Amino acid sequence: MDQVPSQDVILPAPAGTPDDQGLTRRQALGLGIVGFAGAAALASACYRTLCAMRANKVAGGASSAAPGLPGAVPQPGGAAPAAAPAGKSASVFKQDAPTGELWELWQKRGWAREAKRYVTLGRNVQCQICPNRCLLEPGDRSHCRNRVNKGGKLYTLAYGNPCALHVDPIEKKPLFHFLPGSGAFSLATAGCVLRCLNCQNWDISQKKPEETKLATGEEIRPKPEGLVRLSDSGHARYSLFPEDVVAAAEYFQCASIAYTYSEPIAYYEYMYDTARLARARKIRNVWITCGFINEEALVDLCQYLDAANVNLKSFSDDIYRTLNEGALQPILDTLKTLKKNGVWFEVTNLVVPTYTDKPDMMRRMCDWLVKNIGPDYPLHFSRFHPMYKLTHLSPTPLDILLEARDIARNAGLRHVYIGNVRGVEGAEATFCPGCKKAVIERDVFSVTALRVKHGKCESCGKAIPGVWQDA
Numbered sequence: 001m002d003q004v005p006s007q008d009v010i011l012p013a014p015a016g017t018p019d020d021q022g023l024t025r026r027q028a029l030g031l032g033i034v035g036f037a038g039a040a041a042l043a044s045a046c047y048r049t050l051c052a053m054r055a056n057k058v059a060g061g062a063s064s065a066a067p068g069l070p071g072a073v074p075q076p077g078g079a080a081p082a083a084a085p086a087g088k089s090a091s092v093f094k095q096d097a098p099t100g101e102l103w104e105l106w107q108k109r110g111w112a113r114e115a116k117r118y119v120t121l122g123r124n125v126q127c128q129i130c131p132n133r134c135l136l137e138p139g140d141r142s143h144c145r146n147r148v149n150k151g152g153k154l155y156t157l158a159y160g161n162p163c164a165l166h167v168d169p170i171e172k173k174p175l176f177h178f179l180p181g182s183g184a185f186s187l188a189t190a191g192c193v194l195r196c197l198n199c200q201n202w203d204i205s206q207k208k209p210e211e212t213k214l215a216t217g218e219e220i221r222p223k224p225e226g227l228v229r230l231s232d233s234g235h236a237r238y239s240l241f242p243e244d245v246v247a248a249a250e251y252f253q254c255a256s257i258a259y260t261y262s263e264p265i266a267y268y269e270y271m272y273d274t275a276r277l278a279r280a281r282k283i284r285n286v287w288i289t290c291g292f293i294n295e296e297a298l299v300d301l302c303q304y305l306d307a308a309n310v311n312l313k314s315f316s317d318d319i320y321r322t323l324n325e326g327a328l329q330p331i332l333d334t335l336k337t338l339k340k341n342g343v344w345f346e347v348t349n350l351v352v353p354t355y356t357d358k359p360d361m362m363r364r365m366c367d368w369l370v371k372n373i374g375p376d377y378p379l380h381f382s383r384f385h386p387m388y389k390l391t392h393l394s395p396t397p398l399d400i401l402l403e404a405r406d407i408a409r410n411a412g413l414r415h416v417y418i419g420n421v422r423g424v425e426g427a428e429a430t431f432c433p434g435c436k437k438a439v440i441e442r443d444v445f446s447v448t449a450l451r452v453k454h455g456k457c458e459s460c461g462k463a464i465p466g467v468w469q470d471a
């Protein structure tokens with residue numbers, strides 16, 4: 001999961017679009033206009049970018065229900081329901097579906113839609129999208145917080161109501177072998193299928209849609225150019241349906257749409273419909289995910305996916321259960337399914353001190369990747385920073401990350417990166433597996449040198465695995 005951006009850079013608008021160049025930095029931030037330093041290939045075309053629209057902040061704090069929501073459901077205090085053991089359904093939020101005026105408003109906005117992929121069992125329903133397999137009685141809310149049983153039907157509450165939007169460099173996902181230097185129109189709704197103790201976007205992933213959006217007041221469905229001019233309350237109220245997302249990606253000159261920040265599996269229907277439309281408009285789709293999804297749902301989605309970054313959080317089922325309330329095997333299955341279906345992917349492993357920093361486990365993970373996936377799919381080791389429920393831990397020591405890189409290379413992986421660090425030589429460079437020269441150099445999220453032509457090393461002609469603009 002890449003982090004919802006902080007609002008720290010302002011860039012001028014691209015030529016030919018309405019501009020905000022007259023705004024002060026403070027005014028611009030107030031309107032939610034932020035930017036990033038464009039990558040080399042796009043250095044001449046500055047992006048106008050959108051802020052992370054966290055309505056829960058607008059609405060008065062990360063841990064409270066949004067004021068003004070009729071019938072807003074209080075947070076179920078303390079721990080969330082636990083994930084399902086293999087073959088069972090996860091615990092869910094009992095009798096927590098929106099009711100009354102709130103439910104009516106959600107439907108009127110178009111934010112509640114009948115879900116895909118569920119079975120009915122009398123008046124009960126069971127979602128088939130992820131291994132949690134939530135079994136819901138009428139009035140219940142799912143483990144991911146985004147689906148509810150209303151009258152014997154399963155509905156998603158996370159359709160057309162993103163709570164975070166941003167134009168990111170594709171390198172931030174991270175995707176290093178996919179259209180380098182391009183922009184990704186990035187979005188998220190509330191909700192997640194896991195419960196990671198170290199979640200960096202917990203203030204949207206561990207929320208219900210009703211805690212991040214407001215269905216009251218006038219309906220706001222902005223045109224792309226209007227997105228950057230929304231007021232804070234507008235951010236909480238606007239809708240962005242699949243056709244709007246695709247139009248916005250085109251307007252902001254993005255090569256791809258990234259489903260990211262929280263967990264897109266939790267907003268599967270919205271992602272699926274958007275991806276299908278984007279494919280028809282020749283915009284690529286990238287999925288930044290924990291990979292905790294059932295095979296049938298993934299195979300169906302794969303027909304519209306162009307790339308993915310899968311967060312392989314550890315190589316231990318026990319640690320998956322304690323750190324993430326997940327399980328290891330479904331993630332390994334996801335990697336195999338992506339490969340089988342021809343979707344380019346890269347793997348991220350966050351090295352969390354005391355949880356996922358054991359050399360032996362790293363070795364087993366890398367051996368499995370080489371044997372089952374092959375040596376060409378990139379692996380990104382990412383540095384942990386104290387976050388959410390693990391603020392008592394220290395950042396990952398650099399020597400552990402360097403050791404992890406050595407382990408991966410020795411196992412045979414050809415493209416190994418270290419992320420979230422500065423000043424480490426070659427940490428984010430791509431080296432040709434033939435002549436060993438650096439073919440892509442990066443500085444944070446910018447591409448500073450690109451020596452891949454038609455998918456091959458410019459020096460020796462060796463093919464570099466990935467998806468390239470000119471290949």
Ligand code: SF4
Nearest residue numbers: 127130133134142144
């Ligand atoms: S996607 Fe959500 S509702 Fe469906 S099984 Fe997973 S956690 Fe439950």
